[in-house]
Amino acid sequence: MxxxxxxxxxxxxxxxxxxxxxxxxxxxxxxxxxxxxxxxxxxxxxxxxxxxxxxxxxxxxxxxxxxxxxxxxxxxxxxxxxxxxxxxxxxxxxxxxxxxxxxxLPFTVADYVDFYASEWHATAVGAMFRPDADPLPPNWKHLPIGYHGRAGSVVVSGTPIVRPRGQARLPGAAPTFGPTQRLDLEAELAYVVGTGSPLGTPVPTEAFARHVFGVCLLNDWSARDIQAWEYRPLGPMLGKSFATSVGAWITPLAALAAARVDPPPRTHRLLPYLADGAGLPWGLDLSLAVEVNGTVVSRPPFATMYWTGPQLIAHLTSNGAALRRGDLLASGTVSGPAPDEAGSLLELSANGTRPVPCGGSSRTFLLDGDVVTIAATAPSTGGGRLRLGEVTGTVRPARD
Missing domain, CATH: 2.30.30.230 (Fumarylacetoacetase, N-terminal domain)
Known part of the structure; x- marks a missing residue:
């Protein structure tokens, strides 16, 4: 009806x-x-x-x-x-x-994990930062890489984002401390965990829908200069932990039944605990749109994501880590193969070397006052298209 x-x-x-x-x-x-x-x-x-x-x-x-x-x-x-x-x-x-x-914010965020599930994003970033090596780390096709973020920094859509301060270092110079000069957006999808799991008990891929309540859009704001200086050898920390924005509306998994598609073909044999399960697959045909100050700068396709939600859950818990009600598992930046399908300004601007047209101006990274909005649509079970709740945030100047 x-x-x-x-x-x-x-x-x-x-x-x-x-x-x-x-x-x-x-x-x-x-x-x-x-x-x-x-x-x-x-x-x-x-x-x-x-x-x-x-x-x-x-x-x-x-x-x-x-x-x-x-x-x-x-x-x-x-x-x-x-x-x-x-x-x-x-x-x-x-x-x-x-x-x-x-x-x-519609639920209490228990833990927050951000993955790196897009092969196109990981390849593009790897080529920028490791030009003389394989863009993908040797483990990338074997397991979903991720990092543990700060649940207390997750905010609802519409919350202003204060430009973070931190340490950075230009090549050949001494480290400095101050506001980031390379504030970036990251267009992502997040899975919201409902029912938890006991400590020491892995969750198999086929149990995904018994634990995950739904999804929302997510912007994992990133300070690229702070991130570049701190991330080796232990990975992202202050460059990302200052704020993560989520949409105010949680789309239940049941509403995405018509959006389920096969993930990209696997080029490496997966270990059994990560193998794509039988039955309907959990790739998702979502079409994202990234706006800066009202201008669409990118249209990332989520269907290109190499790792699926069930695989993220299975890997996260494979060592016995417990799921908790309110866990937030982000996909990592959603990017596709085309130049206008990248889900970050880092990629769109080729690491700050190519300005991105933005209405009557251009950007390499975000300026104070910029408004970023991430939206998405998907096939609906009624034959039309549903709209995920958008996530938006306005950049405010750094505080002393």
């Missing part, structure tokens, strides 16, 4: 999508779902149902922890609420225009 909500049809937020968020319409934080240009106070319409306790806390945390059966029950309730004409009278008073509410 189509939704009776005005403006839902063709919006990308139709009854076959229904992403979750936490909002405040003036009475405190509430759990809601996006439908068209409105947010439905799902906690209000669920008050007399058996799932009401999962939606009453003003955060998605209880729902995430409840597991797949509860996720399905709540999604069914949301769908029935916005499609059954008989419920319109009871439900319509709980709709609020999205533009009139304040959005919050």
């Amino acid at each position: 189509s939704s009776w909500v005005s403006g839902a049809a063709g919006s990308g937020f139709e009854e076959d999508h229904l992403p979750y968020g936490v909002f405040d319409a003036g009475t405190g934080r509430r759990v809601g779902v996006r439908i068209g240009h409105d947010v439905l106070d799902l906690a209000a319409v669920a008050e007399d149902s058996e799932v009401s306790v999962l939606l009453a806390a003003g955060t998605l945390d209880p729902l995430l922890a409840a597991g797949p059966a509860a996720w399905s029950a709540v999604r069914s309730l949301a769908h029935e609420s916005v499609t059954n004409p008989a419920r319109r009278g009871a439900v319509e008073p709980h709709l609020h225009p999205v533009d009139s509410v304040r959005m919050f």
